[in-house]
Amino acid sequence: MKLSGVQIIVECLKREDVTQTFGYQGGKVIKLFDALYQEDSIDHVTTAHEQGASHAADGYARVTGKVGVCIATSGPGATNLVTGLATAYMDSIPIVAITGNVPAALLGRDSFQEVDIMGVTMPVTKHNYQIQRVEDVGAVFQEAFAFARDGRPGPVLIDITSDVFAQECEYTPPEGELGEFCKLTDIPADDIKAMIDAAEKPVILAGGGVVLSGAADELFEFAEMIDAPVACTLMGTSSFPGDHRLYTGLVGMHGTKASNMAFQNCDLLIVLGARFSDRVTGDASKFASHAKIVQIDIDASEINKNIPTDLHVVQDIKCALETLNDVVQKKDHTAWVENVGEWKAENEAHIPKEHLPRQVMHALYDQLGEDTIVATDVGQHQMWTAQYYPFKKHNKFITSGGLGTMGYGLGASIGAQVAAPEKHVIHVTGDGSFRMNLNEMATTMRYGLPVITVLLDNNTLGMVRQWQTLFFNKRHAETNLPPINFCGIAEGFGYFTKKVDNIDDFKKALTQALAQKGRPSLIHCTLDIDTMVLPMVAPGASIDKITMSIS
Ligand SMILES: Cc1ncc(C[n+]2csc(CCOP(=O)(O)OP(=O)(O)O)c2C)c(N)n1
Numbered sequence: 001m002k003l004s005g006v007q008i009i010v011e012c013l014k015r016e017d018v019t020q021t022f023g024y025q026g027g028k029v030i031k032l033f034d035a036l037y038q039e040d041s042i043d044h045v046t047t048a049h050e051q052g053a054s055h056a057a058d059g060y061a062r063v064t065g066k067v068g069v070c071i072a073t074s075g076p077g078a079t080n081l082v083t084g085l086a087t088a089y090m091d092s093i094p095i096v097a098i099t100g101n102v103p104a105a106l107l108g109r110d111s112f113q114e115v116d117i118m119g120v121t122m123p124v125t126k127h128n129y130q131i132q133r134v135e136d137v138g139a140v141f142q143e144a145f146a147f148a149r150d151g152r153p154g155p156v157l158i159d160i161t162s163d164v165f166a167q168e169c170e171y172t173p174p175e176g177e178l179g180e181f182c183k184l185t186d187i188p189a190d191d192i193k194a195m196i197d198a199a200e201k202p203v204i205l206a207g208g209g210v211v212l213s214g215a216a217d218e219l220f221e222f223a224e225m226i227d228a229p230v231a232c233t234l235m236g237t238s239s240f241p242g243d244h245r246l247y248t249g250l251v252g253m254h255g256t257k258a259s260n261m262a263f264q265n266c267d268l269l270i271v272l273g274a275r276f277s278d279r280v281t282g283d284a285s286k287f288a289s290h291a292k293i294v295q296i297d298i299d300a301s302e303i304n305k306n307i308p309t310d311l312h313v314v315q316d317i318k319c320a321l322e323t324l325n326d327v328v329q330k331k332d333h334t335a336w337v338e339n340v341g342e343w344k345a346e347n348e349a350h351i352p353k354e355h356l357p358r359q360v361m362h363a364l365y366d367q368l369g370e371d372t373i374v375a376t377d378v379g380q381h382q383m384w385t386a387q388y389y390p391f392k393k394h395n396k397f398i399t400s401g402g403l404g405t406m407g408y409g410l411g412a413s414i415g416a417q418v419a420a421p422e423k424h425v426i427h428v429t430g431d432g433s434f435r436m437n438l439n440e441m442a443t444t445m446r447y448g449l450p451v452i453t454v455l456l457d458n459n460t461l462g463m464v465r466q467w468q469t470l471f472f473n474k475r476h477a478e479t480n481l482p483p484i485n486f487c488g489i490a491e492g493f494g495y496f497t498k499k500v501d502n503i504d505d506f507k508k509a510l511t512q513a514l515a516q517k518g519r520p521s522l523i524h525c526t527l528d529i530d531t532m533v534l535p536m537v538a539p540g541a542s543i544d545k546i547t548m549s550i551s
């Protein structure tokens with residue numbers, strides 16, 4: 001049967017089990033939206049800005065494990081997606097972005113709203129396609145979804161010249177699935193077991209790969225079996241329960257004393273789905289220098305990229321851990337775990353009792369159950385969340401780890417809440433970041449998404465101010481932010497709001513926010529401008545050179 005380009009696209013989306021899209025209208029996608037309007041099995045969320053749509057597709061993908069889909073028109077609509085694509089690229093999140101473009105005959109003529117989105121997105125997508133013939137739609141969509149999902153996931157862009165939407169051709173859905181593109185290696189389970197048997201001071205580093213492969217339960221079993229402390233990267237945070245005796249917290253620049261000292265003193269480091277970013281390793285030449293290193297990652301290009309390893313495996317983390325859990329034997333590293341526990345206690349002793357960010361995180365932890373989703377923007381508030389929110393089993397931490405995108409959090413929360421309407425979604429933000437995405441309050445209101453935004457407002461770009469204080473002799477250039485009546489703005493959108501400056505009022509406000517049915521909330525929590533994220537390791541220093549307090 002003959003179908004039009006837009007009808008084929010809808011068929012392709014259904015074939016890929018797409019039930020939700022995020023995006024924004026425009027002249028070059030009007031026909032596509034018209035076709036989606038007539039299709040009951042696919043819901044659409046219109047965000048306030050295309051960047052919000054790409055972050056929402058990202059948050060949706062992180063919660064469902066499915067490919068997130070966003071749609072934008074040509075020119076500015078397409079370029080507004082780019083930060084979201086780059087964010088997803090750095091964090092390995094599967095997205096298919098669909099953009100309309102000018103008709104093929106007008107390409108390259110500086111036509112109205114024409115932009116070379118292929119050139120723009122090439123470095124920030126796993127792959128991109130431009131469709132100029134209706135006959136290519138079916139095959140391109142099948143391959144694009146397979147690429148987005150396959151191996152190390154990532155964003156893929158499909159740009160379609162708008163004449164394709166109305167063109168017709170015979171369409172037969174492709175049969176079967178494409179083969180796997182990613183080449184995996186066998187798991188040398190006996191070799192890894194021998195290294196574990198020989199180790200007296202093992203440590204596990206859990207990265208984003210553990211979260212992406214859904215391997216939290218397998219990690220839990222593995223860590224308990226080999227009795228090894230578990231540290232997390234920012235992207236790995238929430239893959240291991242924060243209140244577990246083996247958990248040591250974040251590693252690296254804002255890592256805990258326990259994690260950083262454990263790395264520098266361990267004799268075996270097992271790295272699961274982490275890429276040894278410079279924020280994790282500090283001075284790479286001094287990183288874990290007493291340890292044998294085993295690296296397991298699904299992406300062969302990550303192996304030995306930043307840190308040389310003694311043994312590596314190119315594999316999905318869940319699959320690798322399932323295999324290892326079948327062969328490893330119960331270990332007892334009491335002395336080593338107690339040693340790490342002393343560093344944990346030292347870390348704890350340095351945190352002031354009245355540290356409001358920590359009190360807020362603990363109040364959230366106390367009042368929210370398992371299976372809660374916590375999304376952040378970027379800055380100090382992001383680090384406080386990773387440091388102090390003791391993620392429970394199957395909680396999800398959603399953050400822009402690789403690109404560090406201020407303005408990510410509310411869009412991502414929207415995608416997360418759409419994906420999991422029954423769960424609590426908490427958006428932790430700073431005043432700088434919130435200014436970048438508060439337009440998306442229009443979206444949470446419109447769709448009745450009860451996201452709770454916790455704004456930690458220090459009247460400054462806090463993370464940058466902290467660096468200025470420490471490394472620029474307190475010259476606070478362009479970081480102060482004049483106060484804003486955020487509650488007034490949020491009320492304008494229809495939000496429930498409360499402004500607080502102490503933990504008791506915060507807890508009451510949270511109880512009230514949790515009782516709002518289908519209505520989003522803002523808890524505006526004011527902080528002292530010089531509240532710091534500690535501990536801290538100076539950029540490029542060895543990770544055991546830890547500053548615990550600043551007077
Ligand atoms: C889009 C973007 N612009 C600039 C930065 C650089 N940057 C990193 S953290 C930060 C400050 C964030 O301030 P705020 O959102 O208020 O959070 P706080 O650090 O105060 O918690 C800045 C400007 C960034 N990460 N992203």
